[in-house]
Amino acid sequence: MPIIINLDIMLAKRKMRSNELAEQMGITTANLSILKTGKAKAIRFSTLEAICEILDCQPGDIIEYIKETQ
Template identity: 55%
Template sequence: MPIVVDIDVMLARRKMSVGALADRVGITPANLAVLKNGRAKAVRFTTLEALCEVLECQPGDLLRWEPEPAGADAVRAPTDGAA
């Protein structure tokens, strides 16, 4: 996936545990793990705002885009059958 989540980097810089961050943001540790491991399909702006507030950072410190390597299979969105 071309969106990389760097929550681990910010946690290390702030010397904070996943559990402490989840508690302060108001989400479950399991949901935070899904987000930080790059398995989330979306993130609410309110959650992103809370993460930035607690970690004292900008959204770009947590999320970044990396292009797919050349020749990688592109993930296609499902179509409704219309041409």
């Protein structure tokens, strides 16, 4: 999929661990792992809002579009 999730980079920048973020967001670490690894098929606005609020960033910092090469 050409949509890349840069959650790892933002977590590293904020020096925060995945389980801390999951705990603050109120989701399971398994679900956060699905999001981080790019296995997720969709993301809710409420989830995006929570990530942006906790990591103090913009949606564009987490989600990136990279054109697929044929």
